[in-house]
Amino acid sequence: MCGIVAAAAQRDVAPLLIAGLKALEYRGYDSAGLAVLEGGEVHRVRAKGKVREMESLYLSNPFPGGTGIAHTRWATHGVPNEANAHPHMIGRITLVHNGIIENYAPLRAQLQAKGYHFTSETDTEVMAALIDQNLSGGRGLREAVLATVRDLEGAYAIAVISSEEPGRVVGARRGAPLLVGLGIGENFLGSDAQALVQVTNRIIYLEDDDVVEITREGAQIYTLDGKPAHRGVHESELSADAVERGEYRHYMQKEIFEQPHAVANTLETRISAAGVLPNIFGAGGDELLAKVKGVHIVACGTSYHAGMVAKYWLEDYARLPVNVEVASEYRYRETVVPPGTLFIAISQSGETADTLAAMRESRRRGYLGTLAICNVPESSVTREADLKLMTHAGPEIGVASTKAFTTQLAALALLTLHLAKQQGLDEERYRDLTEQLLRLPRTLEEALKLEPQVIELAERFVHRHHALFLGRGEHYPVALEGSLKLKEISYIHAEAYPAGELKHGPLALVDEDMPVIAVAPNGPLLDKLKSNLQEVRARGGELIVFADTNAHIDGNATRGAVLRIDAGGDFISPVVLTIPLQLLAYHVAVLRGTDVDQPRNLAKSVTVE
Ligand code: M6R
Numbered sequence: 001m002c003g004i005v006a007a008a009a010q011r012d013v014a015p016l017l018i019a020g021l022k023a024l025e026y027r028g029y030d031s032a033g034l035a036v037l038e039g040g041e042v043h044r045v046r047a048k049g050k051v052r053e054m055e056s057l058y059l060s061n062p063f064p065g066g067t068g069i070a071h072t073r074w075a076t077h078g079v080p081n082e083a084n085a086h087p088h089m090i091g092r093i094t095l096v097h098n099g100i101i102e103n104y105a106p107l108r109a110q111l112q113a114k115g116y117h118f119t120s121e122t123d124t125e126v127m128a129a130l131i132d133q134n135l136s137g138g139r140g141l142r143e144a145v146l147a148t149v150r151d152l153e154g155a156y157a158i159a160v161i162s163s164e165e166p167g168r169v170v171g172a173r174r175g176a177p178l179l180v181g182l183g184i185g186e187n188f189l190g191s192d193a194q195a196l197v198q199v200t201n202r203i204i205y206l207e208d209d210d211v212v213e214i215t216r217e218g219a220q221i222y223t224l225d226g227k228p229a230h231r232g233v234h235e236s237e238l239s240a241d242a243v244e245r246g247e248y249r250h251y252m253q254k255e256i257f258e259q260p261h262a263v264a265n266t267l268e269t270r271i272s273a274a275g276v277l278p279n280i281f282g283a284g285g286d287e288l289l290a291k292v293k294g295v296h297i298v299a300c301g302t303s304y305h306a307g308m309v310a311k312y313w314l315e316d317y318a319r320l321p322v323n324v325e326v327a328s329e330y331r332y333r334e335t336v337v338p339p340g341t342l343f344i345a346i347s348q349s350g351e352t353a354d355t356l357a358a359m360r361e362s363r364r365r366g367y368l369g370t371l372a373i374c375n376v377p378e379s380s381v382t383r384e385a386d387l388k389l390m391t392h393a394g395p396e397i398g399v400a401s402t403k404a405f406t407t408q409l410a411a412l413a414l415l416t417l418h419l420a421k422q423q424g425l426d427e428e429r430y431r432d433l434t435e436q437l438l439r440l441p442r443t444l445e446e447a448l449k450l451e452p453q454v455i456e457l458a459e460r461f462v463h464r465h466h467a468l469f470l471g472r473g474e475h476y477p478v479a480l481e482g483s484l485k486l487k488e489i490s491y492i493h494a495e496a497y498p499a500g501e502l503k504h505g506p507l508a509l510v511d512e513d514m515p516v517i518a519v520a521p522n523g524p525l526l527d528k529l530k531s532n533l534q535e536v537r538a539r540g541g542e543l544i545v546f547a548d549t550n551a552h553i554d555g556n557a558t559r560g561a562v563l564r565i566d567a568g569g570d571f572i573s574p575v576v577l578t579i580p581l582q583l584l585a586y587h588v589a590v591l592r593g594t595d596v597d598q599p600r601n602l603a604k605s606v607t608v609e
Contacts, residue, residue: 001098005195020198026397032071032072033085042163067168101154156173157172177607180212182233194243197236202233204221267410276434282387294323294341300326313413317433342367348396349605405481447565453563454580458590476496479517548567
């Protein structure tokens, strides 16, 4: 899950490549590098750290050239340092790679025996050497790449240049994203359309096992057996503005505040006062959903938490049995799939390796069909699903998911309503749920007004090392999501529990140094939650409660704080009560001075296993 960008142009490409890499940093930021081919000579610059470190090295010693490749890395094989940074050069070949080559060790040994000398710990350098070796026998770069990828096991997206073939870049993909950007008199490769938005909106999405050759004049795609292939050209709707940070201090803050608008986009043209509109899941969607007798949801991280909320919704309102599982577990075990089960993959990026592999695996297991809930059109998950419901959240740049989560919930709420109606939910209740969902964007807007109070609260966390999050029912996944947000951007160790579980172990952790954060919607479980909070209080724990305005919680009896928020109704309250938890994590991280948008060791899109 690194980022790749490449160009074949008349103008100097290094500044374009650097701009493209900056848009791809969400995929990894352990090191960055670029190489440019000019008059048969390759100039390269690499640096540990973010793209800006490499950029300042480049600016201190810039070089011209119209053909180039560039890379931002999320380390897999080998520590993040300059030697392991891409591009890697061996013989005539310079190469960047995203993915993991599983059979690199035996290949490396064979190549070493033939005299190749490696200077990094990466699997990528092995690929470069193999291509160089395959150039012998009169093969050109494209043929050498084709011959090489046939021998590779694992996942890759690559861009390669040869010092012997000026003006040409060859790319290839299997299991990792790569697309072609078509310009005027110049052409590009990138890991996604965002990387190329500065130069073109005309995109060709490559398929697995495609090999592509780009020059200034055009792009030619080949299948693995070397035959020319045709892939359609798409107009990407991304605009350069959509990926600007604007007045906000961080992308995460911008994305938190975009949520009312983003959720409105998810709902737009899909629901009216009468309920969910027909045919919102794509061609044949309503017919397929009419046969659903159960649901399996598979996802990772934040998307998994969205799936957990949906389990409560679908079981409560549609009375359908639901299993939710993290994709990395699902893909490697045998599940029981009762007849009529729908498989749902939830993914912001649509490129998460485990989710994609789980979806592919599900094909073998006899589901009724697959539905993708995804933010990125033309992503692998979207393209491979039978049905899709795009979340329309717009690009999410901050590594910590915020608007991706709430828009996934909005999409899952639409699905819940569709299935609930079909399963015979009482009409009055259906109308009530519909009204709540239609009010969601406005309710989220109100919830965001809590920011000043959350900022004050954040001060209390600056020197903390641990935190506990509690919730019950569909607010337990909200607590999980809150704890994930806090740990990933503030590096404070946080755990979440269903509040009723506290007394079965975690209560032992509670003392005056352990803040306990609870989400308290108004509803039948409120009294139960209050008893759980008493257990914390009795142990001297500091309680921070985000409570629905209608929920009777005595603020004075609490060492800590109770913040009131209009949760908007029992259906949408998990979405609304997520907002203060996102704000809390964000402001704690800001106060602790961490790298909020690009927290250590993580990447936005996890395209490796
Ligand atoms: O793109 P996906 O939704 O498939 O990504 C899955 C997880 O990697 C992701 O949700 C991750 O947990 C969040 N970025 C954390 O905030």
